[in-house]
Amino acid sequence: MSKIQEIQEMVAKGKTKVVAGLVQEALDGGAQPKEILDAMIESMGIVGDKFSAGEIFVPEMLISAKAMSKGVDVLKPLLAGDASTSLGTCVIGTVAGDLHDIGKNLVSMMLESAGFTMIDLGVDVPAAKFVETAKENNAVIVAASGLLTTTMPALKETSLALKDAGFTVIVGGAPVTQAYADEIKADGYAPDAGSAVTKAKELVKK
Numbered sequence: 067m068s069k070i071q072e073i074q075e076m077v078a079k080g081k082t083k084v085v086a087g088l089v090q091e092a093l094d095g096g097a098q099p100k101e102i103l104d105a106m107i108e109s110m111g112i113v114g115d116k117f118s119a120g121e122i123f124v125p126e127m128l129i130s131a132k133a134m135s136k137g138v139d140v141l142k143p144l145l146a147g148d149a150s151t152s153l154g155t156c157v158i159g160t161v162a163g164d165l166h167d168i169g170k171n172l173v174s175m176m177l178e179s180a181g182f183t184m185i186d187l188g189v190d191v192p193a194a195k196f197v198e199t200a201k202e203n204n205a206v207i208v209a210a211s212g213l214l215t216t217t218m219p220a221l222k223e224t225s226l227a228l229k230d231a232g233f234t235v236i237v238g239g240a241p242v243t244q245a246y247a248d249e250i251k252a253d254g255y256a257p258d259a260g261s262a263v264t265k266a267k268e269l270v271k272k
């Protein structure tokens with residue numbers, strides 16, 4: 067079994083104590099940070115499928131998420147670029163009712179490394195909190211993440227409230243599409259953390 071496969075298996079099994087070490091070993095062996103990250107994301111997909119199939123339950127999903135976060139911590143300095151310019155403040159959060167934060171954290175990390183000053187509101191963030199924080203910090207862009215079909219209405223409420231208050235909004239998360247982003251009047255949509263950076267930079271330059 068390759069080191070990457072071992073990492074995938076340990077993330078899926080929620081072995082929080084060994085993932086960081088394995089990620090470091092994979093790096094030392096020449097694996098690319100992006101390759102390791104993609105492997106862990108794939109692993110979370112498998113975890114989700116097992117949950118859908120009733121083979122595992124919420125606690126197992128949670129422990130896998132923790133294991134992945136340990137691996138991401140090791141990759142963080144390597145995935146982060148060299149932000150020499152300041153692009154302004156970006157407020158980020160996961161919308162009300164939604165507790166998923168791995169994808170949001172990746173997006174936040176990538177935006178920060180691209181030069182944005184990040185204010186991370188965490189998870190389960192009400193629309194009003196996004197607006198209030200964006201106002202207080204004169205945000206150039208606000209990023210909202212949603213992972214559940216049931217929290218897509220909260221994403222809509224957030225986007226519309228922010229647009230009403232005059233802010234530029236980018237949205238994303240597994241159930242979100244460009245069509246939905248258009249419907250909820252968001253300025254931008256990105257399917258993954260890398261493209262969130264490209265889109266956010268494009269939007270603030272407009």
Ligand code: B1M
Nearest residue numbers: 114164165166167168169209211214215238239240258259
């Ligand atoms: Co939950 N969960 N979960 N979960 N969970 C999903 C999302 C699910 C698809 C699993 C499944 O059934 N197959 C399913 C949603 C189904 C749906 O709505 N269609 C689901 C469910 C049902 C639930 C609960 C309702 C389960 C229950 O209680 N019965 C519950 C809801 C709790 C709540 O939020 N109120 C729940 C709870 C949890 C845990 C708390 C246990 C845990 C989260 C822990 C944490 O995040 N700290 C958890 C986990 C781990 C998952 C899965 C397995 C993994 C999510 C993840 O981290 N993926 C997930 C299955 C899956 O994703 N396939 C699942 C890796 C991450 C890197 O990907 O977040 O998609 P993702 O981010 C991507 C892109 O989406 C994008 O960039 C990232 C990649 O670069 N992106 C953006 C994300 N945000 C962006 C913002 C942007 C741009 C791009 O711009 C602003």
